[in-house]
Amino acid sequence: MKKTFFAALAATLLLAGCNEAPVGKLTESGLDKAKFETEINGKKTDLYVLTNSSGMEVCITNLGGRIVSVMVPDKDGQKKDVVLGFDSIQDYINVPSNYGAVIGRYGNRIGNGTFELDGVKYDLPKNNFGHTLHGGDKGYHTVVFDAKLASSNVLELTYLSKDGEEGFPGNLNVKVTYILSDDNAIQIKYEAETDKPTVVNLTNHSYFNMDGDPNITNSDWLLTLHADQYTPIDSTFMTTGEILTVENTPMDFRTPTAIGSRIDDASFVQLVNGKGYDHNWVLNTGGDINKVAATVESPKTGIVLDVYTTEPGIQFYAGNFMQGTDTGKKGIVYKHRTAICLETQKYPDTPNKKDWPTTTLRPGEKYTGETIYKFSVKK
Incomplete structure:
Protein backbone atom coordinates (compact mmCIF):
# COMPACT_ATOMS: atom_id res chain seq x y z
CA MET A 1 0.00 0.00 0.00
CA LYS A 2 2.77 2.40 0.91
CA LYS A 3 4.57 1.92 -2.40
CA THR A 4 1.31 2.39 -4.33
CA PHE A 5 0.61 5.68 -2.57
CA PHE A 6 4.11 7.00 -3.20
CA ALA A 7 3.99 5.88 -6.83
CA ALA A 8 0.87 7.98 -7.36
CA LEU A 9 2.56 10.95 -5.76
CA ALA A 10 5.60 10.41 -7.95
CA ALA A 11 3.48 10.61 -11.09
CA THR A 12 1.90 13.85 -9.92
CA LEU A 13 5.28 15.25 -9.01
CA LEU A 14 6.86 14.33 -12.33
CA LEU A 15 4.31 16.43 -14.18
CA ALA A 16 4.70 19.36 -11.81
CA GLY A 17 8.48 19.09 -11.96
CA CYS A 18 8.49 20.09 -15.63
CA ASN A 19 7.99 23.69 -14.47
CA GLU A 20 10.86 23.68 -11.96
CA ALA A 21 13.15 26.67 -11.84
CA PRO A 22 16.72 26.25 -13.13
CA VAL A 23 19.44 25.19 -10.76
CA GLY A 24 20.37 28.13 -8.55
CA LYS A 25 22.43 28.94 -5.50
CA LEU A 26 23.04 26.02 -3.18
CA THR A 27 22.55 25.96 0.57
CA GLU A 28 25.60 25.52 2.76
CA SER A 29 24.77 21.81 2.96
CA GLY A 30 24.77 21.61 -0.86
CA LEU A 31 21.01 21.52 -1.48
CA ASP A 32 19.43 23.17 -4.53
CA LYS A 33 16.23 24.88 -3.40
CA ALA A 34 14.74 24.60 -6.89
CA LYS A 35 14.65 20.82 -6.56
CA PHE A 36 12.20 21.19 -3.67
CA GLU A 37 9.87 23.63 -5.43
CA THR A 38 6.97 21.78 -7.00
CA GLU A 39 3.28 21.00 -6.43
CA ILE A 40 1.69 17.86 -5.00
CA ASN A 41 -2.08 17.43 -5.01
CA GLY A 42 -2.53 21.18 -5.43
CA LYS A 43 -0.18 22.17 -2.60
CA LYS A 44 3.22 23.77 -3.13
CA THR A 45 6.37 22.30 -1.65
CA ASP A 46 9.57 24.17 -0.90
CA LEU A 47 12.83 24.13 1.02
CA TYR A 48 13.09 26.47 3.99
CA VAL A 49 16.48 27.50 5.33
CA LEU A 50 16.93 28.49 8.98
CA THR A 51 20.13 30.16 10.17
CA ASN A 52 21.44 31.61 13.43
CA SER A 53 24.15 34.03 14.54
CA SER A 54 26.51 31.11 15.24
CA GLY A 55 26.55 30.08 11.57
CA MET A 56 24.44 26.93 11.95
CA GLU A 57 22.09 26.02 9.09
CA VAL A 58 18.98 23.83 9.15
CA CYS A 59 17.04 23.01 5.96
CA ILE A 60 13.43 21.80 6.18
CA THR A 61 10.88 20.88 3.54
CA ASN A 62 7.13 21.10 4.11
CA LEU A 63 6.67 17.67 2.52
CA GLY A 64 6.32 15.68 5.71
CA GLY A 65 7.79 18.57 7.72
CA ARG A 66 11.15 16.93 7.15
CA ILE A 67 14.50 18.12 8.44
CA VAL A 68 16.63 17.66 5.31
CA SER A 69 20.03 18.86 6.53
CA VAL A 70 21.70 20.18 9.69
CA MET A 71 25.10 21.86 9.39
CA VAL A 72 27.09 22.11 12.63
CA PRO A 73 30.82 22.56 13.37
CA ASP A 74 33.03 19.71 14.51
CA LYS A 75 35.95 19.98 16.97
CA ASP A 76 38.17 21.42 14.21
CA GLY A 77 35.60 24.03 13.23
CA GLN A 78 34.67 22.20 10.02
CA LYS A 79 30.94 22.16 9.20
CA LYS A 80 29.30 18.73 9.00
CA ASP A 81 25.83 17.70 7.86
CA VAL A 82 24.63 15.44 10.67
CA VAL A 83 21.27 14.18 9.38
CA LEU A 84 20.39 11.83 6.53
CA GLY A 85 18.01 12.81 3.74
CA PHE A 86 17.65 13.37 0.02
CA ASP A 87 18.60 16.01 -2.55
CA SER A 88 15.10 16.63 -3.93
CA ILE A 89 11.38 16.19 -3.40
CA GLN A 90 11.41 13.62 -6.18
CA ASP A 91 13.87 11.51 -4.18
CA TYR A 92 11.64 11.64 -1.10
CA ILE A 93 8.75 10.38 -3.24
CA ASN A 94 10.77 7.69 -5.01
CA VAL A 95 12.13 6.25 -1.75
CA PRO A 96 9.32 5.88 0.82
CA SER A 97 10.88 6.63 4.19
CA ASN A 98 10.63 8.60 7.41
CA TYR A 99 13.93 10.48 7.06
CA GLY A 100 13.62 13.69 9.11
CA ALA A 101 9.82 13.67 9.11
CA VAL A 102 7.09 14.78 11.47
CA ILE A 103 5.38 11.56 12.59
CA GLY A 104 1.64 11.43 13.30
CA ARG A 105 -1.14 11.09 14.02
CA TYR A 106 0.41 8.45 16.26
CA GLY A 107 4.16 7.92 16.41
CA ASN A 108 5.41 4.36 16.94
CA ARG A 109 3.02 1.40 17.00
CA ILE A 110 -0.61 0.68 17.84
CA GLY A 111 -1.15 -3.03 18.45
CA ASN A 112 -3.07 -5.05 15.88
CA GLY A 113 -4.08 -1.82 14.12
CA THR A 114 -6.96 -1.13 16.46
CA PHE A 115 -7.93 0.72 19.63
CA GLU A 116 -11.07 1.58 21.57
CA LEU A 117 -11.99 5.05 22.82
CA ASP A 118 -15.18 5.87 24.74
CA GLY A 119 -16.62 2.51 23.75
CA VAL A 120 -16.00 2.98 20.02
CA LYS A 121 -13.57 0.69 18.20
CA TYR A 122 -11.32 2.20 15.53
CA ASP A 123 -9.55 0.16 12.86
CA LEU A 124 -6.33 1.48 11.36
CA PRO A 125 -4.00 0.39 8.53
CA LYS A 126 -1.83 -2.57 9.49
CA ASN A 127 1.43 -1.53 7.86
CA ASN A 128 4.02 -3.17 10.14
CA PHE A 129 3.93 -6.82 11.25
CA GLY A 130 0.15 -6.63 11.73
CA HIS A 131 0.32 -3.35 13.65
CA THR A 132 -0.08 0.34 12.79
CA LEU A 133 3.28 2.12 12.57
CA HIS A 134 3.80 5.91 12.50
CA GLY A 135 0.22 6.82 11.64
CA GLY A 136 -0.20 4.35 8.78
CA ASP A 137 0.81 4.38 5.12
CA LYS A 138 -0.40 7.96 4.68
CA GLY A 139 0.87 9.35 7.96
CA TYR A 140 2.11 12.91 8.33
CA HIS A 141 5.43 12.00 6.72
CA THR A 142 3.55 11.90 3.39
CA VAL A 143 1.51 15.12 3.60
CA VAL A 144 2.30 18.66 2.49
CA PHE A 145 2.12 21.07 5.41
CA ASP A 146 1.20 24.72 4.99
CA ALA A 147 4.39 26.64 5.78
CA LYS A 148 5.20 30.10 7.07
CA LEU A 149 8.78 31.31 7.47
CA ALA A 150 8.14 33.61 10.44
CA SER A 151 11.78 34.78 10.57
CA SER A 152 15.26 33.67 9.57
CA ASN A 153 15.24 31.13 12.39
CA VAL A 154 11.55 30.18 12.81
CA LEU A 155 9.40 27.96 10.57
CA GLU A 156 5.72 27.29 11.31
CA LEU A 157 4.00 24.28 9.75
CA THR A 158 0.26 23.59 9.94
CA TYR A 159 -1.94 20.76 8.74
CA LEU A 160 -5.59 19.75 9.06
CA SER A 161 -5.76 16.01 9.56
CA LYS A 162 -9.34 15.17 8.66
CA ASP A 163 -11.74 12.97 10.58
CA GLY A 164 -11.23 9.37 9.46
CA GLU A 165 -7.79 9.95 7.95
CA GLU A 166 -5.98 6.62 8.24
CA GLY A 167 -8.84 5.52 10.49
CA PHE A 168 -8.27 8.07 13.28
CA PRO A 169 -11.28 9.99 14.64
CA GLY A 170 -11.63 13.77 14.72
CA ASN A 171 -10.56 16.72 12.63
CA LEU A 172 -7.16 17.48 14.10
CA ASN A 173 -5.52 20.86 13.59
CA VAL A 174 -1.77 20.34 13.91
CA LYS A 175 0.95 22.95 14.27
CA VAL A 176 4.67 22.19 14.34
CA THR A 177 7.13 25.02 14.94
CA TYR A 178 10.87 24.72 14.31
CA ILE A 179 13.04 27.29 16.09
CA LEU A 180 16.81 27.48 15.59
CA SER A 181 18.42 29.25 18.57
CA ASP A 182 21.78 30.99 18.65
CA ASP A 183 23.22 28.31 20.93
CA ASN A 184 22.81 25.72 18.13
CA ALA A 185 19.61 24.11 19.39
CA ILE A 186 16.68 23.01 17.22
CA GLN A 187 13.53 23.48 19.26
CA ILE A 188 10.44 21.64 18.01
CA LYS A 189 7.06 22.66 19.42
CA TYR A 190 3.98 20.54 18.76
CA GLU A 191 0.36 21.70 19.14
CA ALA A 192 -2.92 20.05 18.20
CA GLU A 193 -6.66 20.51 18.75
CA THR A 194 -9.53 18.21 17.84
CA ASP A 195 -13.30 18.33 17.41
CA LYS A 196 -13.78 14.70 18.49
CA PRO A 197 -12.03 12.49 21.08
CA THR A 198 -8.91 11.03 19.49
CA VAL A 199 -5.36 9.89 20.21
CA VAL A 200 -2.24 11.93 19.39
CA ASN A 201 1.47 11.14 19.67
CA LEU A 202 3.69 13.42 17.57
CA THR A 203 7.45 13.11 17.13
CA ASN A 204 10.33 13.72 14.73
CA HIS A 205 12.13 10.94 12.88
CA SER A 206 15.51 12.47 12.05
CA TYR A 207 18.34 10.05 11.35
CA PHE A 208 21.46 11.48 12.99
CA ASN A 209 24.98 10.69 11.82
CA MET A 210 27.34 12.20 14.37
CA ASP A 211 30.38 11.91 12.13
CA GLY A 212 28.77 13.88 9.33
CA ASP A 213 29.78 10.98 7.11
CA PRO A 214 27.08 8.43 6.15
CA ASN A 215 29.80 5.95 5.21
CA ILE A 216 30.62 5.52 8.92
CA THR A 217 28.48 3.33 11.21
CA ASN A 218 27.17 4.32 14.62
CA SER A 219 29.19 1.66 16.46
CA ASP A 220 31.69 3.96 18.19
CA TRP A 221 29.33 6.79 19.09
CA GLY A 302 33.65 15.73 18.87
CA ILE A 303 30.07 16.62 17.86
CA VAL A 304 27.66 16.20 20.77
CA LEU A 305 23.87 16.06 20.59
CA ASP A 306 21.83 16.60 23.76
CA VAL A 307 18.10 15.84 23.68
CA TYR A 308 15.59 17.56 25.95
CA THR A 309 11.87 16.79 25.97
CA THR A 310 8.54 17.14 27.75
Whole structure:
Protein backbone atom coordinates (compact mmCIF):
# COMPACT_ATOMS: atom_id res chain seq x y z
CA MET A 1 0.00 0.00 0.00
CA LYS A 2 2.77 2.40 0.91
CA LYS A 3 4.57 1.92 -2.40
CA THR A 4 1.31 2.39 -4.33
CA PHE A 5 0.61 5.68 -2.57
CA PHE A 6 4.11 7.00 -3.20
CA ALA A 7 3.99 5.88 -6.83
CA ALA A 8 0.87 7.98 -7.36
CA LEU A 9 2.56 10.95 -5.76
CA ALA A 10 5.60 10.41 -7.95
CA ALA A 11 3.48 10.61 -11.09
CA THR A 12 1.90 13.85 -9.92
CA LEU A 13 5.28 15.25 -9.01
CA LEU A 14 6.86 14.33 -12.33
CA LEU A 15 4.31 16.43 -14.18
CA ALA A 16 4.70 19.36 -11.81
CA GLY A 17 8.48 19.09 -11.96
CA CYS A 18 8.49 20.09 -15.63
CA ASN A 19 7.99 23.69 -14.47
CA GLU A 20 10.86 23.68 -11.96
CA ALA A 21 13.15 26.67 -11.84
CA PRO A 22 16.72 26.25 -13.13
CA VAL A 23 19.44 25.19 -10.76
CA GLY A 24 20.37 28.13 -8.55
CA LYS A 25 22.43 28.94 -5.50
CA LEU A 26 23.04 26.02 -3.18
CA THR A 27 22.55 25.96 0.57
CA GLU A 28 25.60 25.52 2.76
CA SER A 29 24.77 21.81 2.96
CA GLY A 30 24.77 21.61 -0.86
CA LEU A 31 21.01 21.52 -1.48
CA ASP A 32 19.43 23.17 -4.53
CA LYS A 33 16.23 24.88 -3.40
CA ALA A 34 14.74 24.60 -6.89
CA LYS A 35 14.65 20.82 -6.56
CA PHE A 36 12.20 21.19 -3.67
CA GLU A 37 9.87 23.63 -5.43
CA THR A 38 6.97 21.78 -7.00
CA GLU A 39 3.28 21.00 -6.43
CA ILE A 40 1.69 17.86 -5.00
CA ASN A 41 -2.08 17.43 -5.01
CA GLY A 42 -2.53 21.18 -5.43
CA LYS A 43 -0.18 22.17 -2.60
CA LYS A 44 3.22 23.77 -3.13
CA THR A 45 6.37 22.30 -1.65
CA ASP A 46 9.57 24.17 -0.90
CA LEU A 47 12.83 24.13 1.02
CA TYR A 48 13.09 26.47 3.99
CA VAL A 49 16.48 27.50 5.33
CA LEU A 50 16.93 28.49 8.98
CA THR A 51 20.13 30.16 10.17
CA ASN A 52 21.44 31.61 13.43
CA SER A 53 24.15 34.03 14.54
CA SER A 54 26.51 31.11 15.24
CA GLY A 55 26.55 30.08 11.57
CA MET A 56 24.44 26.93 11.95
CA GLU A 57 22.09 26.02 9.09
CA VAL A 58 18.98 23.83 9.15
CA CYS A 59 17.04 23.01 5.96
CA ILE A 60 13.43 21.80 6.18
CA THR A 61 10.88 20.88 3.54
CA ASN A 62 7.13 21.10 4.11
CA LEU A 63 6.67 17.67 2.52
CA GLY A 64 6.32 15.68 5.71
CA GLY A 65 7.79 18.57 7.72
CA ARG A 66 11.15 16.93 7.15
CA ILE A 67 14.50 18.12 8.44
CA VAL A 68 16.63 17.66 5.31
CA SER A 69 20.03 18.86 6.53
CA VAL A 70 21.70 20.18 9.69
CA MET A 71 25.10 21.86 9.39
CA VAL A 72 27.09 22.11 12.63
CA PRO A 73 30.82 22.56 13.37
CA ASP A 74 33.03 19.71 14.51
CA LYS A 75 35.95 19.98 16.97
CA ASP A 76 38.17 21.42 14.21
CA GLY A 77 35.60 24.03 13.23
CA GLN A 78 34.67 22.20 10.02
CA LYS A 79 30.94 22.16 9.20
CA LYS A 80 29.30 18.73 9.00
CA ASP A 81 25.83 17.70 7.86
CA VAL A 82 24.63 15.44 10.67
CA VAL A 83 21.27 14.18 9.38
CA LEU A 84 20.39 11.83 6.53
CA GLY A 85 18.01 12.81 3.74
CA PHE A 86 17.65 13.37 0.02
CA ASP A 87 18.60 16.01 -2.55
CA SER A 88 15.10 16.63 -3.93
CA ILE A 89 11.38 16.19 -3.40
CA GLN A 90 11.41 13.62 -6.18
CA ASP A 91 13.87 11.51 -4.18
CA TYR A 92 11.64 11.64 -1.10
CA ILE A 93 8.75 10.38 -3.24
CA ASN A 94 10.77 7.69 -5.01
CA VAL A 95 12.13 6.25 -1.75
CA PRO A 96 9.32 5.88 0.82
CA SER A 97 10.88 6.63 4.19
CA ASN A 98 10.63 8.60 7.41
CA TYR A 99 13.93 10.48 7.06
CA GLY A 100 13.62 13.69 9.11
CA ALA A 101 9.82 13.67 9.11
CA VAL A 102 7.09 14.78 11.47
CA ILE A 103 5.38 11.56 12.59
CA GLY A 104 1.64 11.43 13.30
CA ARG A 105 -1.14 11.09 14.02
CA TYR A 106 0.41 8.45 16.26
CA GLY A 107 4.16 7.92 16.41
CA ASN A 108 5.41 4.36 16.94
CA ARG A 109 3.02 1.40 17.00
CA ILE A 110 -0.61 0.68 17.84
CA GLY A 111 -1.15 -3.03 18.45
CA ASN A 112 -3.07 -5.05 15.88
CA GLY A 113 -4.08 -1.82 14.12
CA THR A 114 -6.96 -1.13 16.46
CA PHE A 115 -7.93 0.72 19.63
CA GLU A 116 -11.07 1.58 21.57
CA LEU A 117 -11.99 5.05 22.82
CA ASP A 118 -15.18 5.87 24.74
CA GLY A 119 -16.62 2.51 23.75
CA VAL A 120 -16.00 2.98 20.02
CA LYS A 121 -13.57 0.69 18.20
CA TYR A 122 -11.32 2.20 15.53
CA ASP A 123 -9.55 0.16 12.86
CA LEU A 124 -6.33 1.48 11.36
CA PRO A 125 -4.00 0.39 8.53
CA LYS A 126 -1.83 -2.57 9.49
CA ASN A 127 1.43 -1.53 7.86
CA ASN A 128 4.02 -3.17 10.14
CA PHE A 129 3.93 -6.82 11.25
CA GLY A 130 0.15 -6.63 11.73
CA HIS A 131 0.32 -3.35 13.65
CA THR A 132 -0.08 0.34 12.79
CA LEU A 133 3.28 2.12 12.57
CA HIS A 134 3.80 5.91 12.50
CA GLY A 135 0.22 6.82 11.64
CA GLY A 136 -0.20 4.35 8.78
CA ASP A 137 0.81 4.38 5.12
CA LYS A 138 -0.40 7.96 4.68
CA GLY A 139 0.87 9.35 7.96
CA TYR A 140 2.11 12.91 8.33
CA HIS A 141 5.43 12.00 6.72
CA THR A 142 3.55 11.90 3.39
CA VAL A 143 1.51 15.12 3.60
CA VAL A 144 2.30 18.66 2.49
CA PHE A 145 2.12 21.07 5.41
CA ASP A 146 1.20 24.72 4.99
CA ALA A 147 4.39 26.64 5.78
CA LYS A 148 5.20 30.10 7.07
CA LEU A 149 8.78 31.31 7.47
CA ALA A 150 8.14 33.61 10.44
CA SER A 151 11.78 34.78 10.57
CA SER A 152 15.26 33.67 9.57
CA ASN A 153 15.24 31.13 12.39
CA VAL A 154 11.55 30.18 12.81
CA LEU A 155 9.40 27.96 10.57
CA GLU A 156 5.72 27.29 11.31
CA LEU A 157 4.00 24.28 9.75
CA THR A 158 0.26 23.59 9.94
CA TYR A 159 -1.94 20.76 8.74
CA LEU A 160 -5.59 19.75 9.06
CA SER A 161 -5.76 16.01 9.56
CA LYS A 162 -9.34 15.17 8.66
CA ASP A 163 -11.74 12.97 10.58
CA GLY A 164 -11.23 9.37 9.46
CA GLU A 165 -7.79 9.95 7.95
CA GLU A 166 -5.98 6.62 8.24
CA GLY A 167 -8.84 5.52 10.49
CA PHE A 168 -8.27 8.07 13.28
CA PRO A 169 -11.28 9.99 14.64
CA GLY A 170 -11.63 13.77 14.72
CA ASN A 171 -10.56 16.72 12.63
CA LEU A 172 -7.16 17.48 14.10
CA ASN A 173 -5.52 20.86 13.59
CA VAL A 174 -1.77 20.34 13.91
CA LYS A 175 0.95 22.95 14.27
CA VAL A 176 4.67 22.19 14.34
CA THR A 177 7.13 25.02 14.94
CA TYR A 178 10.87 24.72 14.31
CA ILE A 179 13.04 27.29 16.09
CA LEU A 180 16.81 27.48 15.59
CA SER A 181 18.42 29.25 18.57
CA ASP A 182 21.78 30.99 18.65
CA ASP A 183 23.22 28.31 20.93
CA ASN A 184 22.81 25.72 18.13
CA ALA A 185 19.61 24.11 19.39
CA ILE A 186 16.68 23.01 17.22
CA GLN A 187 13.53 23.48 19.26
CA ILE A 188 10.44 21.64 18.01
CA LYS A 189 7.06 22.66 19.42
CA TYR A 190 3.98 20.54 18.76
CA GLU A 191 0.36 21.70 19.14
CA ALA A 192 -2.92 20.05 18.20
CA GLU A 193 -6.66 20.51 18.75
CA THR A 194 -9.53 18.21 17.84
CA ASP A 195 -13.30 18.33 17.41
CA LYS A 196 -13.78 14.70 18.49
CA PRO A 197 -12.03 12.49 21.08
CA THR A 198 -8.91 11.03 19.49
CA VAL A 199 -5.36 9.89 20.21
CA VAL A 200 -2.24 11.93 19.39
CA ASN A 201 1.47 11.14 19.67
CA LEU A 202 3.69 13.42 17.57
CA THR A 203 7.45 13.11 17.13
CA ASN A 204 10.33 13.72 14.73
CA HIS A 205 12.13 10.94 12.88
CA SER A 206 15.51 12.47 12.05
CA TYR A 207 18.34 10.05 11.35
CA PHE A 208 21.46 11.48 12.99
CA ASN A 209 24.98 10.69 11.82
CA MET A 210 27.34 12.20 14.37
CA ASP A 211 30.38 11.91 12.13
CA GLY A 212 28.77 13.88 9.33
CA ASP A 213 29.78 10.98 7.11
CA PRO A 214 27.08 8.43 6.15
CA ASN A 215 29.80 5.95 5.21
CA ILE A 216 30.62 5.52 8.92
CA THR A 217 28.48 3.33 11.21
CA ASN A 218 27.17 4.32 14.62
CA SER A 219 29.19 1.66 16.46
CA ASP A 220 31.69 3.96 18.19
CA TRP A 221 29.33 6.79 19.09
CA LEU A 222 28.82 7.18 22.83
CA LEU A 223 25.18 7.15 23.92
CA THR A 224 23.71 8.15 27.27
CA LEU A 225 20.02 7.60 28.07
CA HIS A 226 18.78 8.97 31.38
CA ALA A 227 16.40 6.08 31.96
CA ASP A 228 16.28 3.35 34.59
CA GLN A 229 13.63 1.39 32.72
CA TYR A 230 12.48 0.44 29.23
CA THR A 231 9.46 -1.21 27.60
CA PRO A 232 10.33 -4.64 26.13
CA ILE A 233 8.96 -5.84 22.79
CA ASP A 234 7.97 -9.12 21.18
CA SER A 235 9.21 -10.43 17.83
CA THR A 236 6.75 -8.15 15.99
CA PHE A 237 8.27 -5.05 17.68
CA MET A 238 5.13 -4.60 19.80
CA THR A 239 5.47 -3.61 23.44
CA THR A 240 4.48 -6.41 25.81
CA GLY A 241 2.99 -4.10 28.43
CA GLU A 242 5.86 -4.64 30.85
CA ILE A 243 8.22 -1.99 32.16
CA LEU A 244 11.58 -3.53 33.07
CA THR A 245 14.79 -2.32 34.65
CA VAL A 246 17.86 -1.71 32.52
CA GLU A 247 20.08 -2.84 35.40
CA ASN A 248 22.61 -5.53 34.37
CA THR A 249 21.34 -5.63 30.77
CA PRO A 250 22.57 -4.31 27.41
CA MET A 251 19.76 -1.73 27.69
CA ASP A 252 21.67 0.21 30.34
CA PHE A 253 22.95 3.46 28.83
CA ARG A 254 22.94 5.47 32.05
CA THR A 255 26.65 6.12 31.53
CA PRO A 256 28.20 6.88 28.10
CA THR A 257 28.42 3.59 26.21
CA ALA A 258 29.52 2.77 22.67
CA ILE A 259 26.41 1.83 20.70
CA GLY A 260 28.09 -1.12 19.03
CA SER A 261 29.56 -2.64 22.17
CA ARG A 262 26.55 -4.86 22.96
CA ILE A 263 24.12 -4.39 20.06
CA ASP A 264 24.58 -7.90 18.63
CA ASP A 265 24.38 -9.79 21.94
CA ALA A 266 22.27 -12.75 20.82
CA SER A 267 21.99 -14.01 24.39
CA PHE A 268 19.69 -11.09 25.23
CA VAL A 269 16.28 -11.74 23.67
CA GLN A 270 15.34 -8.07 23.39
CA LEU A 271 18.23 -7.44 21.01
CA VAL A 272 17.13 -10.46 18.98
CA ASN A 273 13.52 -9.22 18.86
CA GLY A 274 14.57 -5.71 17.88
CA LYS A 275 17.35 -6.82 15.51
CA GLY A 276 19.42 -4.52 17.69
CA TYR A 277 18.17 -1.45 19.51
CA ASP A 278 14.65 -0.38 18.56
CA HIS A 279 12.98 0.21 21.93
CA ASN A 280 11.29 2.82 24.07
CA TRP A 281 13.10 3.96 27.21
CA VAL A 282 11.20 5.34 30.21
CA LEU A 283 12.89 8.65 30.93
CA ASN A 284 13.89 9.77 34.41
CA THR A 285 13.41 13.43 33.49
CA GLY A 286 9.72 13.63 34.41
CA GLY A 287 8.86 15.80 31.43
CA ASP A 288 11.22 18.58 32.52
CA ILE A 289 12.42 20.32 29.35
CA ASN A 290 15.45 21.64 31.25
CA LYS A 291 16.83 18.18 32.00
CA VAL A 292 18.92 16.23 29.49
CA ALA A 293 17.09 13.09 28.39
CA ALA A 294 19.74 11.68 26.06
CA THR A 295 23.21 12.46 24.75
CA VAL A 296 25.12 11.04 21.80
CA GLU A 297 28.70 11.94 20.95
CA SER A 298 31.15 11.12 18.20
CA PRO A 299 34.69 10.59 19.53
CA LYS A 300 35.94 11.24 16.00
CA THR A 301 34.33 14.64 15.30
CA GLY A 302 33.65 15.73 18.87
CA ILE A 303 30.07 16.62 17.86
CA VAL A 304 27.66 16.20 20.77
CA LEU A 305 23.87 16.06 20.59
CA ASP A 306 21.83 16.60 23.76
CA VAL A 307 18.10 15.84 23.68
CA TYR A 308 15.59 17.56 25.95
CA THR A 309 11.87 16.79 25.97
CA THR A 310 8.54 17.14 27.75
CA GLU A 311 7.68 13.57 26.75
CA PRO A 312 7.91 10.55 29.10
CA GLY A 313 9.72 8.27 26.65
CA ILE A 314 12.30 8.13 23.90
CA GLN A 315 12.65 5.55 21.14
CA PHE A 316 16.27 4.74 20.38
CA TYR A 317 16.49 3.15 16.94
CA ALA A 318 19.93 2.11 15.74
CA GLY A 319 19.25 1.84 12.00
CA ASN A 320 18.89 -1.94 12.02
CA PHE A 321 16.71 -1.92 8.88
CA MET A 322 19.06 0.24 6.87
CA GLN A 323 20.28 -2.15 4.19
CA GLY A 324 22.17 -0.04 1.67
CA THR A 325 19.13 0.30 -0.60
CA ASP A 326 18.65 4.07 -0.20
CA THR A 327 20.91 6.53 -2.02
CA GLY A 328 20.82 9.81 -0.15
CA LYS A 329 22.29 13.28 -0.45
CA LYS A 330 25.33 13.65 -2.71
CA GLY A 331 24.81 10.12 -4.04
CA ILE A 332 25.91 8.41 -0.82
CA VAL A 333 24.36 5.01 -0.13
CA TYR A 334 22.95 4.72 3.39
CA LYS A 335 24.34 1.46 4.72
CA HIS A 336 23.45 -0.67 7.76
CA ARG A 337 23.45 1.27 11.04
CA THR A 338 24.97 4.47 9.70
CA ALA A 339 22.59 6.63 11.76
CA ILE A 340 20.45 6.63 14.88
CA CYS A 341 17.02 8.01 15.71
CA LEU A 342 16.04 9.49 19.07
CA GLU A 343 12.26 9.85 18.87
CA THR A 344 10.70 11.54 21.89
CA GLN A 345 7.21 10.20 22.55
CA LYS A 346 4.47 8.76 24.68
CA TYR A 347 4.98 5.03 25.11
CA PRO A 348 4.05 2.79 22.15
CA ASP A 349 0.53 1.33 22.02
CA THR A 350 -0.64 3.54 24.88
CA PRO A 351 -4.28 3.53 23.61
CA ASN A 352 -4.33 -0.19 24.41
CA LYS A 353 -2.39 0.06 27.67
CA LYS A 354 -4.52 2.15 29.99
CA ASP A 355 -1.97 2.40 32.82
CA TRP A 356 0.56 4.21 30.61
CA PRO A 357 0.69 8.00 30.04
CA THR A 358 -2.43 8.82 28.06
CA THR A 359 -2.47 10.00 24.46
CA THR A 360 -6.18 10.85 24.47
CA LEU A 361 -7.09 14.36 23.30
CA ARG A 362 -10.61 15.73 23.69
CA PRO A 363 -12.42 18.76 22.26
CA GLY A 364 -11.54 21.90 24.21
CA GLU A 365 -8.11 20.54 25.16
CA LYS A 366 -4.79 21.38 23.51
CA TYR A 367 -2.08 18.84 22.83
CA THR A 368 1.35 20.32 23.44
CA GLY A 369 4.83 18.86 23.35
CA GLU A 370 8.35 20.14 23.03
CA THR A 371 11.68 18.60 22.09
CA ILE A 372 15.08 20.24 21.75
CA TYR A 373 18.02 18.83 19.80
CA LYS A 374 21.03 20.84 20.96
CA PHE A 375 24.44 20.55 19.32
CA SER A 376 27.82 21.34 20.83
CA VAL A 377 31.45 20.27 20.50
CA LYS A 378 33.67 18.32 22.87
CA LYS A 379 37.33 18.98 22.05
